[in-house]
Amino acid sequence: MFLEAPFVAYQCHCAGTSIAPAGGRPKQRAREHDDDDAGDTDHDETLQPPPSVPAQALALHPIESLLFCAECKELRCSDCVAEEISCYYCPNCMFEVPSASVKAERARHGAVAQRLCCGRNCFSCPLCTSVLSVVAGSSADGQDVGAAGSGSSIPGLGAMSSGSSIYYLSCPTCRWDSQDSGIRFDRPTGLAAQLAKIDVDTPQMLEFEHLREHYDKIARMFRQPAGAGSALGSLGSSPFLSTSSFAASVLLEPSLRLSRNKPDKKVTPYEPIAKGPSREIDQVAEAMAVPLEDLTTLEQRLRQADGMVPLKISDLRPQRVALRTKRGKRCLACEHIIVKPEPKASSIRFSVKMVAFDRVPRIRIGPDLPPSPLVVGDPFTVTLRVVNPSSNRVVVALDYQPPDPATCSVVFSQRIVDLAPVVDSWDIQEAPTATPNIPDDDDNINPDETPAASPSVALLPESITPALVGANETFVLATVTPTAAHAPIQLPIRMICTMYKKASANSSPSSSKPSAEEGSEAQEPEPHEKPIGSISFWAVVGLGTSGATPFVLDLTTAVPDDIEYAASDAADAADTAMLIDEDVRDADIQSNQQATGTDAPVS
């Protein structure tokens, strides 16, 4: 996954384990392994690849895409959950297809069923994939009488004419028209069934029927063994299952051979009725005969399900819209359900939804964003905001572990932050007294110690006003000095979060987040307050990529006469050198030195 800097990404607990072979930093994993009493002790650390940035990037996820298993107290990415289909629906008409009819469809079409499609009036354009509208009209003069709706609940632009008896599908985007392929309907409803009837005498259908007869005959010959029967049973009656008769015979022949126990019976090889162009040169000749503008594109051919490979646009058929599913998710480790959507197509409600976004504290960057480009040796300050989205009070210890090799040096304004629970839809205008959690100079990383609160607005950078800070957020100022050139500047931070139970009734949100005077007292956890749980996970703050190593002009060796001119000239060179290639830069500097006689050492 490519993450554009600045970003904050999180490592799923599965990273570096068997599920994601390329994931993780072994050093981090090892440390996490030691510290974690959660007990993921079953993975073999020796299997882990050496750390590299691309591998690490693969294992990182934005917070939105992560789930959280409350049972395991771990983050879960899409790789470490099992999915369960909770409902099938048509993405166009939003009709929920009962799982019974999905099962029936599967049974009819065999185990290797073709994709499940909407059995109503939903079709997509074979040329451009737009959804087709059902149009009533007369084909004789080509005059449209009106649109009969688009298969969705959107009303059409005109009323359907009662006198008209011909309906066809029309693409509102590219003006493709099913009459181009000779497809017309008698009724504006049940088009899928009508189309299936039209399709009865297509070469594919005939070939399939022929194939079926052939294998029925063979199956009758080998009636007793179970193998042949089941092989045919799974074949079912789908005309489209076998994209070509040859593929089907290849599929079926081995199973028949296995079940053959009477070697005296002779199996005749299948003779296809369709005699297509046998030689490739004939196929090329056939294709060459079609004018270029009538030729289908590769995408259009591939989109044709049903195993047809039409050369000409006029042979394209409208495609049925494939069904979509809503899926619940289950933790692979503990098998608890972590996501369970309502089985209704248009509902966005969930009966269970454990997403990391509103369960675990996260880091945001801003409002002070890192400069671009990042200059080696040039310190900058970036504002990290630790946000608590949960309804529990959370103390977060930020355990920064410099990567190996180090690409930058970092100083944090504080390492432990105490976050109030989220206030439902807090509003600045209604709660103007919200006071920020002010960064203090406590650099202690021991999570057991409470931070020494010394709130003072003066510590905040100018861009941060109290209005910008929610009660459930705290600022941490990170002063970063890149030390390596051409390296991604990333801060791996282990977030050790200790949750405390919800604020009791007597401490309202306003008192739990008091003004500056009462701040120090309220930030101390109550002595009787017991943590209700703790989680830890890795966050990586990406700040960008450092540029080339800049030059420092050593004025002591400069020629006194030209010193002013040389200084400005070399400084210009240094400025531009950050953006240009190193070779160009060197040449530039050399010519610069020759011209001015100035020694500009590269630091």
Next chain:
Amino acid sequence: MEAAVVRYHRPDYIETDTGNKVCRKSAIFGSQNIVLGGKTIIQNNVVVRGDLRRAGAGHAVAIAIGKFCNLCPGVIVRPPYKTYKGVFSDHVLIEEGSIVEAASIGSYVHIGKDCIIGRFVMIKDCVRILDGAVVPPNTVIPPFSIVGGNLATVVGEWTDAAQEVMEDVTTRFYNQGFVG
């Protein structure tokens, strides 16, 4: 990618009783036919065509926009057709330069930059439309879809946390960026 906080120039904006902030440099036509749900932001150079409706039929809503929506600079919103209205639900973010003629947009929808949303498009809740997508007319986009391309197709499934993410983005933008 984290976004910088946007500050707005308060005199440029008209604030309504319900907290809508409408830029004076936007072009709102037929404002009697436009409904804003409250705490909705209409930024500079946005065009909202409430006037595009059947003439002489009296007062009727042409565009209805919900709460905590954010129309970024240069967005153009038109009703899908003269007898139909365009209805946007809550927490809808439409980025710079997009043209929207949808019949309905659900809640928690994020439309990227320079998109074209065709006539009578129905966008359900929790949908992400990627930058530059051209959604053909009459398309129905089911919930939790990521849609992109010209012509737009569903390219992925959006996160289950879409609702929380969009709530966070739109309310934070209103409360923090646009607090003045």
